Amino acid sequence: MISLLHTADWQIGRVFSRFELDDASALFEARFAAVERLAAIAAERGVDAVLVAGDVFDAQTVADKTIRRLFNAMQGFTGAWVLMPGNHDAALTESVWTRARRIGAISSNVICCLEPKPVVVAGKFTLLPAPLTQRHTHSDLTEWFGTVPGSDGLPRIGLAHGCVQGILPEDIDSANPIAAGRAQDAGLAYLALGDWHGTKRVDDRTWYAGTPETDRFKANDSGQALLISIASEGAIPVVEPVRTGKFNWRQLETQLAVASDVDGVVDILNAMGGDDVLQVRAFGTCNLAGHRKLSAALDAARAKARAVVWDGAELRLEPTEEDIQSLHADGFVGEVLKELRTEQSGTEPEIARDALLALARILDAQGRRSGAGA
Structure with a gap:
C-alpha cells in the first residue's frame, strides 16, 4: 500500500x-x-x-x-x-x-x-x-x-x-x-x-x-x-x-441596463464574507442614481470581504432627466453634463465618464450643503 x-x-x-x-x-x-x-x-x-x-x-x-x-x-x-x-x-x-x-x-x-x-x-x-x-x-x-x-x-x-x-x-x-x-x-x-x-x-x-x-x-x-x-x-x-484553500475567488461579469441589474450586483456585494476575493466587471449603461448605489455597496463590500476588484471601464453613465434635476444642473452646468454624457462615445470615454462623475459629486455635495442650511 x-x-x-x-x-x-x-x-x-x-x-x-x-x-x-x-x-x-x-x-x-x-x-x-x-x-x-x-x-x-x-x-x-x-x-x-x-x-x-x-x-x-x-x-x-x-x-x-x-x-x-x-x-x-x-x-x-x-x-x-x-x-x-x-x-x-x-x-x-x-x-x-x-x-x-x-x-x-x-x-x-x-x-x-x-x-x-x-x-x-x-x-x-x-x-x-x-x-x-x-x-x-x-x-x-x-x-x-x-x-x-x-x-x-x-x-x-x-x-x-x-x-x-x-x-x-x-x-x-x-x-x-x-x-x-x-x-x-x-x-x-x-x-x-x-x-x-x-x-x-x-x-x-x-x-x-x-x-x-x-x-x-x-x-x-x-x-x-x-x-x-x-x-x-x-x-x-x-x-x-x-x-486546503482559505480564500474563495469569484468573478462576476455583468451587463447593466436597468435598475434591477444594479440591484443584482448590489445583492452579491452585500453577501460578501471575510474569505471572499471578488472581481466585478460591469459594462453597459447606468444612471447616476444606480452608480451611487453601486459605489456605496462597493465601499461596504471592501470593508467586509478580503478583496474586491472593480472594473467599470466599459460602463457608460447615462444620467436621466431626474438625475439632472436632482443635481439642480441648470443652464451652463446642465449643458456640460449632457456634453460629457455624449463624449463617452468619443475617443476618451473613461476621461469623460470620470469628469461626469466628478461634476455629479460636486453638485451632489453642494445640494446637501444647501439642504442642511435651509
Missing part, C-alpha cells in the same frame, strides 16, 4: 500587485498557511510522502527570509517531502534551490529533485522526476520515464510539470509538453502533475493537483490537494481531493 499527498504550484513569494496593500499581504501570507495545512493533512493521514510537482517558488528572486519561512511551514510533517522545480523556479546553475541549500534552509527529510534521475522514496516506490532546468522547453522531459528498467521491484511514480498535449486549452498547450498516455506507456503506478492551477483528471493514473491556495479568477477547481492510495501493484490509484 502506497499513500501519497500530491500538490503543486505553491508559488511561494508571489506578489499580488493588482490588489490593495493589505489585501496583497493577506494573499501572500495565505500561501504559507496552505503549506502548513498540507503538513497537517500529511501527518494526520500518515502518508508515505508529499509530492510537490513544480513551481514551489514564484520566482528565482524571492528573499532568503521567504525561503526559510517556506521550509519552516513544512515542519508539521516529518515524513518525506519531494520537491521539484517548475517553470517559475527552474533548476538553473544558480537558482532559488542553490540558494536554499547555501543558507541551510532545507531539512533532512526534504528531497529536492534537481536532476532527472530515479530516487527511491521511503523504501516504498521509485520516483521518476522531470525537473525543468530552464523556464520553457519544447521537448518532452518525461520521455525518459519509459527507458528506466524496473529492476528494484518497486512501483514507479512520475513527477512532472507541464502541459499534457491535447488535454489542456490550446493557448497553453505549447511549452513544456507532456505526451498524453505517458503513465501507461512508461508503466507508472501514478503520474503527479503540476502547472495547471486547478484539479484535473487526465486519466486513471494521471492527475493535476492544482494550487493549494487559489490565486486567480478562474473556475478551475483549485484550492485542493490530492490524497493518493495505491493498494497493490497494478491497482488503479484511489484519488481523494482534500480542501
